[in-house]
Amino acid sequence: MSSSPTQSPGGRRARFDELRARVSGTVAERHEPSYDELVTPWNLAVAMRPAAVVAPLSAADVATAVAFARAHDMTVGVQATGHGAVSSLAGHVLLATRHLDEVAVHPEQGWARVGAGVRWTRVIEEAARCGLAPLNGSSPDVGVVGYTTGGGVGPMARTFGLAADRVRAFDVVTGDGVLRRVTPREHPDLFFALRGGKGAGGIVTAVELDLLPLASFYGGALYFAGEDAPGVVDRWRAWSRTLPEQATTSFAILQVPPDAPGTPPPLAGRMAIGVRFLWVGDPQHGARLLDEMRAAAPVLLDDAAVKPYTKVGSVHADPVDPLPGHEEGMLLTDLTDEAAARLLAVAGPGSGSPQLMVEVRQLGGAYAREADHPCAFTHRDAAFSVLAVGIALDPAVVPHARWLCTALADWDTGGIWPNHGPPHDATSARRAYDEPTLARLAAVAERYDPDGVLAAAAFARRSAPAART
Ligand SMILES: Cc1cc2nc3c(=O)[nH]c(=O)nc-3n(C[C@H](O)[C@H](O)[C@H](O)COP(=O)(O)OP(=O)(O)OC[C@H]3O[C@@H](n4cnc5c(N)ncnc54)[C@H](O)[C@@H]3O)c2cc1C
Known part of the structure; x- marks a missing residue:
């Protein structure tokens, strides 16, 4: 080709x-x-x-x-x-x-069939009518299939694992032009590749995934002034280590432009730090746990409450309107005192950081455990993820993001989630996957896409061990 x-x-x-x-x-x-x-x-x-x-x-x-x-x-x-x-x-x-827009919820068996053009918002809304919830990502505006084929690490990842862990079946057109049904028993090699391998296995036309019996949650975000970031991060590091798996948490250093639509006034045009928290369990217990973070510094805005699952997007409050974004992600073995100090020196108050957001998510819990069927998502052993998001047109954004990664190099696992560093060449592919996984993805590409028709499979062919010898 x-x-x-x-x-x-x-x-x-x-x-x-x-x-x-x-x-x-x-x-x-x-x-x-x-x-x-x-x-x-x-x-x-x-x-x-x-x-x-x-x-x-x-x-x-x-x-x-x-x-x-x-x-x-x-x-x-x-x-x-x-x-x-x-x-x-x-x-x-x-x-x-976008026109492959079917959503069919099966409340008795707790699953949904979702077309390839559907965003999480629709699945969340339709599942909520039956008291059910999907394993969506931080932004409900993101596509279900693109997210899930990259693994999908969402705001309940420590409690329930990855979106890819909850897939029952795919309908997929492989590079040879054949429409196939893929389940753990039918084409298990494709079932492995499509969960974490992005589009390397084929073009998904529909996915069937488990829903959870979850109508509401306790959570949201606490926002503090940027100048309080050192104390908040210090408290968060100690506090997050004590949390049971029913909690998933992250923090984000935010610099939202004053004119960004929908930004609450206390956060607009300044540096702030948000502590995100999603608790699945007794709400009063969750509220008590979060009280410890409330005491870290004066709270600018307290958004945590018992919420219907349809409000899950409020936990991260990601931007909805299109923007020219640059993302730089990495995974950490630990967030020690020294690592936190370096992160704050590069991205905290007084650093001159140009990023809209520098986020750290705590991993572990169900995220760290393989599900019933192995998949192409590799980095279960990372302890934290880091993501810097800036406006790509700002010439300071890319060098600053690289500087941040260099500052944290001592804790870098070397890995990246396929969703945050979409594999497109040998270098990004080797960050997204280990060697055995790359070899399996390359074998799938050879078998089902012999003429190299799928753009998303090119990385697997180029970076497989055999292709490099
Ligand atoms: C605001 C924001 C928040 C995010 N939050 C999270 C998060 O919490 N957790 C997380 O893991 N990721 C997150 N992401 C990353 C996101 O999951 C990826 O960017 C994902 O690829 C988006 O999927 P999409 O379909 O919306 O995008 P698209 O750009 O439409 O698709 C991206 C890629 O997905 C694959 N893909 C899409 N459709 C198909 C298909 N039908 N068949 C096969 N492959 C397909 C292809 O490789 C395609 O190039 C976030 C991204 C943004 C911008």
């Missing part, structure tokens, strides 16, 4: 007409009005420039588009929301899954 298509624009157009005639969904090339609307990702820092975008209406459309790309020597990428956009796909085909 070549890395860019060789046909002339005229020849390509004629061929996309052939595709248009064979699918029920939209096919738009660059000159067509719906192209920009379909390709523009949530992360505006990535300029998507595929030769054409296909918005399928069915799994059959997905299979037709993959077979077409295979026949015409193109690769195929996939986008639901563009929260995780990494590549322009210049000259190739983008599948925009």
Whole structure:
């Protein structure tokens, strides 16, 4: 498979007409009005420039588009929301899954079937009508399938594990253009690869996942002034170590612009630190546990309360509107006194940090345990995750994020979550996966995508041990 298509624009157009005639969904090339609307990702820092975008209406459309790309020597990428956009796909085909929008909740058996274009918000709302909850991420605006195929570490990760741990089945179109049903017994190699391997196993058209009997929770965030960050972080480090697994917590040093929509006045245009807490258990017990953090410094804003699960997005309060973001993540073996001091020196009060957010999540608990079926998510032994998010257009953001990683290098596991450093080349792939996992992902790519049609599988082929010898 070549890395860019060789046909002339005229020849390509004629061929996309052939595709248009064979699918029920939209096919738009660059000159067509719906192209920009379909390709523009949530992360505006990535300029998507595929030769054409296909918005399928069915799994059959997905299979037709993959077979077409295979026949015409193109690769195929996939986008639901563009929260995780990494590549322009210049000259190739983008599948925009937004119309694959089925959500069917099965309350008696506690599971849901969810189409590839669905965001967590809809699953949360539809499950909540039956007193159930999914294992979504911090932002309900993110796509279910993109999140889950990257493992999915959410605001209840210490209590219930990863989203990928709760998958029952996928419907997926593999690179050979075949629509397959994937479960622990049917194509177990794909079942392994699709849970953590991002899109390397294929293009998911629907996923079936377990829901939890959870109508409400105790939690939210406590916000303190940025200048109190050293004391808050110090207290959080000691306090978080004492928490049972019913609690998942993180802190985030925030610098929200004064004009950011929806920001509460005490937080706008200043440095603040938020301590996030989600407690699954007796609410009074959770409130008492959080009282210890309330005493760390004067609280600017106390958002913790008993909430219906539909309010889970309030715990992290991630931005909803599209922005040109740059993310830099890493995983830590520990957050010692020295590590916390270095983090605060680079990103805390007086540091001049340009980041919108520098976040540390406590891991462990159910996150650290393999689920019933092994999967391609590798870094269960990390103790903390770190994520810096800034505006990509600010020239200070990338060097500062690298500086932060250097400052924490003594505790760096060397790993990264596939969702925070989407694997796209050998270096990022070796951070996202260990060698045995890379070898298994490469074997899956060879078997189900022999012509290298899937853009998201390229990293597995390039970085597998055999490919490097
Ligand atoms: C505000 C925000 C909050 C976040 N919070 C968390 C969090 O708490 N925990 C966490 O783990 N991650 C988190 N993430 C990262 C997020 O999970 C990834 O960016 C994820 O890839 C987004 O999926 P998407 O479908 O919305 O994005 P898209 O950009 O549409 O897709 C990203 C990638 O997902 C894969 N993908 C999407 N659809 C399919 C499909 N149908 N078949 C196969 N592969 C597919 C592809 O590799 C694709 O390139 C967050 C990101 C943002 C921007």
